[in-house]
Every structure is written in C-alpha cells, then in structure tokens.
Amino acid sequence: MKVISCNGCPLRRLPLFTPQSAEELQFIEALKQDQLTFRADSVIIGEGRTDAPLYTLLQGWGYRFKTLSDGRRQILNFLLPGDFIGVQQNMGDAITHGVNALTDATVCVFRRDALWELHRYAPRLGFSVTWLSAHEESIVDDTLLSVGRRSAEERIATLLIVLYKRAAALSDDPPAEGVPFPLTQQHIADGLGLSLVHTNKTLRKLEARGLHHIANGRLQLRDAKALGRLADLYGDGRPAQRPLI
Amino acid sequence: MKVISCNGCPLRRLPLFTPQSAEELQFIEALKQDQLTFRADSVIIGEGRTDAPLYTLLQGWGYRFKTLSDGRRQILNFLLPGDFIGVQQNMGDAITHGVNALTDATVCVFRRDALWELHRYAPRLGFSVTWLSAHEESIVDDTLLSVGRRSAEERIATLLIVLYKRAAALSDDPPAEGVPFPLTQQHIADGLGLSLVHTNKTLRKLEARGLHHIANGRLQLRDAKALGRLADLYGDGRPAQRPLI
DNA sequence: CGACGTGTTGATCTCTCTCAATTAGAGTGG
DNA sequence: CCACTCTAATTGAGAGAGATCAACACGTCG
Numbered sequence: 001m002k003v004i005s006c007n008g009c010p011l012r013r014l015p016l017f018t019p020q021s022a023e024e025l026q027f028i029e030a031l032k033q034d035q036l037t038f039r040a041d042s043v044i045i046g047e048g049r050t051d052a053p054l055y056t057l058l059q060g061w062g063y064r065f066k067t068l069s070d071g072r073r074q075i076l077n078f079l080l081p082g083d084f085i086g087v088q089q090n091m092g093d094a095i096t097h098g099v100n101a102l103t104d105a106t107v108c109v110f111r112r113d114a115l116w117e118l119h120r121y122a123p124r125l126g127f128s129v130t131w132l133s134a135h136e137e138s139i140v141d142d143t144l145l146s147v148g149r150r151s152a153e154e155r156i157a158t159l160l161i162v163l164y165k166r167a168a169a170l171s172d173d174p175p176a177e178g179v180p181f182p183l184t185q186q187h188i189a190d191g192l193g194l195s196l197v198h199t200n201k202t203l204r205k206l207e208a209r210g211l212h213h214i215a216n217g218r219l220q221l222r223d224a225k226a227l228g229r230l231a232d233l234y235g236d237g238r239p240a241q242r243p244l245i
Numbered sequence: 246m247k248v249i250s251c252n253g254c255p256l257r258r259l260p261l262f263t264p265q266s267a268e269e270l271q272f273i274e275a276l277k278q279d280q281l282t283f284r285a286d287s288v289i290i291g292e293g294r295t296d297a298p299l300y301t302l303l304q305g306w307g308y309r310f311k312t313l314s315d316g317r318r319q320i321l322n323f324l325l326p327g328d329f330i331g332v333q334q335n336m337g338d339a340i341t342h343g344v345n346a347l348t349d350a351t352v353c354v355f356r357r358d359a360l361w362e363l364h365r366y367a368p369r370l371g372f373s374v375t376w377l378s379a380h381e382e383s384i385v386d387d388t389l390l391s392v393g394r395r396s397a398e399e400r401i402a403t404l405l406i407v408l409y410k411r412a413a414a415l416s417d418d419p420p421a422e423g424v425p426f427p428l429t430q431q432h433i434a435d436g437l438g439l440s441l442v443h444t445n446k447t448l449r450k451l452e453a454r455g456l457h458h459i460a461n462g463r464l465q466l467r468d469a470k471a472l473g474r475l476a477d478l479y480g481d482g483r484p485a486q487r488p489l490i
Numbered sequence: 491c492g493a494c495g496t497g498t499t500g501a502t503c504t505c506t507c508t509c510a511a512t513t514a515g516a517g518t519g520g
Numbered sequence: 521c522c523a524c525t526c527t528a529a530t531t532g533a534g535a536g537a538g539a540t541c542a543a544c545a546c547g548t549c550g
Contacts, residue, residue, distance in 0.1 A: 148438030193393030
C-alpha cells in the first residue's frame with residue numbers, strides 16, 4: 001500500500017477528530033515516521049515488550065490480548081482502523097499485553113516521543129488522544145460486563161452488534177451484504193471468555209434462529225431487534241459520538 | 246474533613262506525579278472548586294448521567310460499575326485515593342457506568358473544563374492524566390483476563406493480591422496487621438463475575454488453607470507465595486511505577 | 491426485641507467445559 | 521487431477537465448576 005499523507009488519513013473522518021487545522025496536520029505529518037504492513041496473524045507488539053513504538057491502525061483489523069502462563073488467552077478488545085496501538089506502553093510503563101494482526105494490517109509508525117510532543121505543542125490533539133484512550137477503556141468496560149455477567153448467548157449477541165456497528169461506521173456505503181468480519185470462532189471465544197466448542201454451538205443456535213449470518217468473512221444481522229433484546233445494551237455499541245471541546 | 250490545599254494532596258506522593266512545580270500546583274489549586282464527602286454506599290455518579298463533574302478521590306474507597314436492566318451488576322474496578330472519577334465522561338461522552346462510594350469518601354471537585362485547561366496550559370499535567378487514564382485501563386484489562394480465563398480460586402487470589410498491594414502502597418507504615426479492606430463479599434463477587442455463594446465458599450476454602458485472613462475490615466496475606474502461584478501474575482498487581490517524560 | 495445486612499453452609503441444578511471425532515475447504519506437491 | 525496436510529467449523533457425550541435455592545447464624549441498630 002502506498003504511503004499516504006496524513007491529509008488523506010481515514011482517521012480524520014472519525015467524529016473524534018474535529019476538523020484539524022493545517023498546522024495540526026503538518027505537525028502530525030512530521031511525527032509520522034513510517035508505514036508498516038503486518039501479515040494476518042502476525043505479532044504487532046509482543047507481550048512484555050517495553051520499547052514498543054506508537055502505532056495507529058490505518059487499515060485492517062487486530063486485537064489486544066493477554067495470556068496466562070499455561071496458555072489461556074483473553075482478547076481484551078478488537079482494533080479497527082483508527083485505533084491507537086500501544087498508547088499505554090508508550091508512557092513508560094511495561095507493556096503487559098500483546099497486539100496481533102487479525103487481517104493483513106497497515107499501521108502508521110510514530111516517533112516514540114510523539115505523544116509527549118503532541119501534548120506539548122498541540123494540546124488540542126493531545127486532548128483528543130486522552131479522549132480516545134478513555135473511549136477505548138469504555139469498550140473494555142463493556143466487554144467486562146459481558147464476560148462477567150452475561151450468558152453465552154447474550155455475550156455473542158452483544159459482540160455481533162458492537163462489531164457490526166463499528167465495522168459499518170467505517171464503510172462509506174450502506175452494508176448491503178453485511179460488513180467485513182474476519183474473526184474466527186476461536187477469536188470470538190477468546191474475546192468472550194468462552195470455550196471454542198461452546199462458542200460454536202451458541203453461534204449455530206443463534207444463526208438457526210435467524211438472528212444473524214456469517215459467511216465468507218462477512219457478518220449480517222438478520223434480526224437486529226432480537227439480538228438487541230439478548231444483548232440488553234443501552235447506549236453501547238454505537239461508535240464514538242461527540243466532538244471535542 | 247478540613248479542606249486541604251493541593252500542596253498537601255496525597256496524590257502528590259504517587260510516583261506518577263513527578264515533582265510538580267510551584268506554578269503547576271498553583272494551577273491545579275485554581276481548578277479545584279470544592280471538596281465533598283460521600284457516605285459509604287452512596288452514589289457518587291449515577292449510571293447514565295451526562296453532566297457529571299470531574300472528581301479526584303482524596304480519601305476512602307469507591308468503585309465503578311455497570312448494571313444490566315435485570316439488575317445483574319459488574320464492578321469494573323475499585324477506586325482508591327488518588328484515582329480519577331469521571332474522566333471518560335468529562336470528555337463529552339455519555340457516562341455508561343456508575344460510581345459508588347464503598348466507604349465514606351472525600352473527593353475534590355474540579356471545574357468541568359479542568360481537563361481541557363490542564364492540557365492547554367499545563368501540558369505536562371495533561372500528559373499525566375493521559376498516563377493515569379491509560380493505567381486505569383490496564384487495571385480493567387487485568388480484571389478482564391481474570392473474569393474471562395481464571396477459575397474462581399484464581400480470580401480471588403488475584404484480587405486479594407492486587408488490592409493488598411494497592412492499599413499497602415497508600416499507607417506509610419508497613420502493614421503489620423494487614424491493610425484496610427472495606428469490601429463485602431458481594432463486592433468481591435460483583436467484581437469477579439461470580440455468585441455471592443460461590444465467592445463465600447471459595448474465600449473460606451482459601452482462608453482454611455491459610456492463604457489469607459480477612460477480619461474487621463482488614464486483609465492479611467498469610468501465604469503470599471501460594472496466592473501468587475494461584476494468581477499467575479507476572480508484572481501486574483504492583484502499583485504504577487515509572488515517572489514520566 | 492424484631493428487622494436487616496452480612497456471612498455461612500448444604501443440596502440441587504445447569505450452563506459451559508473438556509474430550510473425541512468428523513466434515514469441509516484451501517493449499518501443496520507429485 | 522488426485523492424494524496429503526492443515527486449519528476452521530461442527531457435533532455428540534460426559535463431566536464439572538459454579539449458579540441457584542433454601543436455611544440459619546450473628547451482630548448492629550432503631
């Protein structure tokens with residue numbers, strides 16, 4: 001993929017990034033060092049790294065995860081274009097989670113001190129990063145609610161709705177035959193604290209009831225209302241809303 | 246409790262807040278509006294509020310939580326002195342979780358635009374907030390790993406260690422007869438995605454094995470090594486480490 | 491003294507896990 | 521074009537960790 005300028009960056013379309021000034025854009029451009037592409041299933045940031053660079057996901061999907069020493073794995077959240085990668089760890093703390101690519105994924109690489117530079121010289125953008133960081137936490141909060149208190153059916157319904165909305169928000173055209181959905185059942189299981197087998201059985205049950213359909217890497221919600229009843233979400237599941245400041 | 250000046254604020258002792266300059270302190274002081282005290286078990290921020298102020302927990306414990314419409318509750322994380330309350334929501338997003346006091350709790354109240362002011366005029370402190378926000382997320386990450394992939398015994402061992410360390414880091418004297426531990430078993434259950442009954446049985450089992458002891462609102466770790474083996478934490482459970490910048 | 495919150499314990503019940511096999515599709519090499 | 525392999529999905533059977541139901545104990549408080 002050709003290296004694109006920050007001017008055409010897909011992140012700019014996100015509502016969080018209120019219209020940037022020319023100076024701000026130029027500033028970001030100066031902090032951007034490189035652009036890298038990772039293969040599907042490859043490691044973007046290894047668990048335990050301390051010197052991880054700061055990335056921004058430009059294209060493709062990924063996920064953050066933690067593992068126990070015996071191999072049990074929990075996916076913390078899924079990363080879609082526009083998400084930051086490694087903010088926590090770029091602040092001097094040891095990283096305690098890994099980041100893998102789910103599909104082929106292109107990232108922008110920023111200077112290690114980019115976060116500080118941003119705060120120092122473009123506080124409005126620094127503020128945006130804080131906002132985005134807080135928003136990512138709220139996604140993890142939602143997942144924790146699911147994993148802690150929802151049944152398997154409810155968890156899966158919730159995940160399907162949330163990912164559907166996030167994916168749909170990124171495409172320009174209305175999602176006629178569904179949205180891209182690159183997760184395997186193992187990813188779903190690891191994201192929801194379920195076993196692979198039970199995930200499969202639950203998915204089949206929901207699909208048999210006509211609630212959704214997954215095929216060829218695409219997800220369709222066939223009965224969004226029923227899924228919504230299962231999920232019992234109030235305001236969650238919609239993409240970030242408000243502009244800043 | 247007497248209103249204290251930011252100069253004597255307990256937060257200053259936290260390693261995250263590298264020595265502040267006199268100007269920075271003065272700046273914070275100007276943003277501080279008030280000081281409030283909440284009763285144990287009272288609501289600090291109601292679920293769904295949109296105009297919540299920005300607080301900082303000065304004294305006492307609290308917790309963030311989410312509930313499903315049928316009443317199932319998940320505690321997202323526990324708040325100890327030095328924690329922020331409502332950062333996410335003070336950034337223009339609707340709040341989707343509640344905050345309750347666990348003990349009597351005193352908070353500092355800041356102007357609603359304090360976060361922006363901080364970023365704008367004291368970028369170093371703004372950066373600290375971003376760091377703190379990211380760090381809070383990493384605590385939720387750890388809990389999600391527990392709830393998703395650890396057994397009941399392992400979850401409880403993990404929680405005890407983590408809270409012990411956080412509480413110990415806040416007291417000056419070495420914790421001879423344990424650290425303050427104001428949680429009821431219901432709080433533990435809601436924080437770990439377990440039922441009350443099973444939480445009780447598991448706690449009793451661990452206590453019978455001599456791993457810990459809870460009495461009179463205090464927690465002692467009697468066999469930290471055994472608890473650590475159960476918890477299987479690597480770097481987690483210790484308080485925030487590195488200074489900034 | 492009765493009511494209430496918290497903790498404790500026993501007896502079921504069930505959701506989800508684990509184990510085990512099988513199927514289907516993609517890629518590879520002969 | 522056909523074996524061979526590997527990964528992902530699927531399905532059945534049995535086992536188990538944890539949930540639910542039901543009592544009871546204990547201390548505090550009005």
